Amino acid sequence: MKRLFLRLSAVVGVLAVVLAAGGWWYAWQPLKLATPVIDFTVQRGYTMRQAAATIVRAGVQVQPDLLYWIARLSGKAALIKAGSYEVHNGITPWGLILKLSAGDVSQGEVLFVEGWNFRQVREALESHPYLLRDTVGLSEQEIMSRIGASESHPEGLFFPDTYLFDKQSSALAVLRRAYGAMKDRLAFAWEARDPSLPLASPYELLILASIVEKETGRAEDRDLVASVFTNRLRIGMRLQTDPTVIYGLGVGFDGRLRRRDxxxxxxxxxxxxxxLPPTPIAIPGRESLQAAIKPAKTDYLYFVSRGDGTSAFSRTLEDHNRAVDRYQRNGKGS
Structure with a gap:
C-alpha cells in the first residue's frame, strides 16, 4: 500500500509539473483579439476572476480560468488595479497580468483652450467618450461646491491646458485639477505683479487677463492691450470693450454686436x-496673465483692429477716430 501511495504521489507530482509547465507555456502565447485594439475596464473591487471574465467579454480570446490561476500562482492576483486598459494584438496572458498588476491603464485627454468660456469647457467634458458625465444636471454653483472651490461663479477659473486622465475618470476630477492649476498660476502671477497695478485682488487680475485674452488678435500686442485697460482703470475711464458686452449677452448673441447692445x-x-466687470469672461492663458501683471509702459488709451489680427494704438480720441476711419470705416473701435 505504501509503495502504491508513493507511485501515485510521483504520478501526481509529474502531472503537476507538466500542468505547471503547460500553464507557463500558455502564459507566453500571443492571444487572438476580436479587433486590433481592445479597451476594457476593471471596476473598483473586482477580483481576478471578475477581471478575467471582463477581458473575455471585451473580445480577448483567453482562457479565464487559466488566466486566473497563472495570476494566483505568480502572486499577482491580489495586486490587480481598477481602471481602463488598452491591449493590442500580440498581448500574452502574462502580459495581461503584468498590465493589470502594474495598473498600466490607458489614458484619455481633454483640451481646454485659451479664450473658452465655461460653457465650452463643460461641453468638452460632457461630450468626451472616456469621461464619466458627473457634471450633467448640476448647476454651476453645485459644480463649484463639489470641486471644493470657494467661488460660486466658474468663469475663467480653469487653466487652459491638455489634461490626461485614466479612462472612465470623473469629469469633476478633471475640473478640480484645472481649477487647482489656475489657482496656482494666479497666485504666482499675483506675487510677481507690478505693484503699481490698479488691481485690488488676484481675482481682479484674472478678470483683466480674461479681457486681454479676448481682445488680442496677435500675441505681440498683449502687453500693449493690457496697458490700454490698465491706463483706463487708473483714471476711472470706462473700458468700453466689446467682448465683455458679448459675454453678458450670453447664448442670445447672434454674432452681430449692435448699438442697442x-x-x-x-x-x-x-x-x-x-x-472691471464682476467676473472673468473667458479662461486666460499664461501669456495673457503675464501681460496683465506687467503691461507695457505706455500712455495709450485706445486701440482698434486693423483687420489683419494686429491693432493700432492711440493716445488721444482724435488719433483714435482717425485710425477707426482708416481701418474700420463705419466701424467702432475699442
Missing amino acids: LDTDHPWNTYTRVG
Missing part, C-alpha cells in the same frame, strides 16, 4: 459701467 446696461457692459 452697447447702450443696454448689464453687469458686464463696460460701455455703461466704470471699472
Whole structure:
C-alpha cells in the first residue's frame, strides 16, 4: 500500500509539473483579439476572476480560468488595479497580468483652450467618450461646491491646458485639477505683479487677463492691450470693450454686436459701467496673465483692429477716430 501511495504521489507530482509547465507555456502565447485594439475596464473591487471574465467579454480570446490561476500562482492576483486598459494584438496572458498588476491603464485627454468660456469647457467634458458625465444636471454653483472651490461663479477659473486622465475618470476630477492649476498660476502671477497695478485682488487680475485674452488678435500686442485697460482703470475711464458686452449677452448673441447692445446696461457692459466687470469672461492663458501683471509702459488709451489680427494704438480720441476711419470705416473701435 505504501509503495502504491508513493507511485501515485510521483504520478501526481509529474502531472503537476507538466500542468505547471503547460500553464507557463500558455502564459507566453500571443492571444487572438476580436479587433486590433481592445479597451476594457476593471471596476473598483473586482477580483481576478471578475477581471478575467471582463477581458473575455471585451473580445480577448483567453482562457479565464487559466488566466486566473497563472495570476494566483505568480502572486499577482491580489495586486490587480481598477481602471481602463488598452491591449493590442500580440498581448500574452502574462502580459495581461503584468498590465493589470502594474495598473498600466490607458489614458484619455481633454483640451481646454485659451479664450473658452465655461460653457465650452463643460461641453468638452460632457461630450468626451472616456469621461464619466458627473457634471450633467448640476448647476454651476453645485459644480463649484463639489470641486471644493470657494467661488460660486466658474468663469475663467480653469487653466487652459491638455489634461490626461485614466479612462472612465470623473469629469469633476478633471475640473478640480484645472481649477487647482489656475489657482496656482494666479497666485504666482499675483506675487510677481507690478505693484503699481490698479488691481485690488488676484481675482481682479484674472478678470483683466480674461479681457486681454479676448481682445488680442496677435500675441505681440498683449502687453500693449493690457496697458490700454490698465491706463483706463487708473483714471476711472470706462473700458468700453466689446467682448465683455458679448459675454453678458450670453447664448442670445447672434454674432452681430449692435448699438442697442452697447447702450443696454448689464453687469458686464463696460460701455455703461466704470471699472472691471464682476467676473472673468473667458479662461486666460499664461501669456495673457503675464501681460496683465506687467503691461507695457505706455500712455495709450485706445486701440482698434486693423483687420489683419494686429491693432493700432492711440493716445488721444482724435488719433483714435482717425485710425477707426482708416481701418474700420463705419466701424467702432475699442
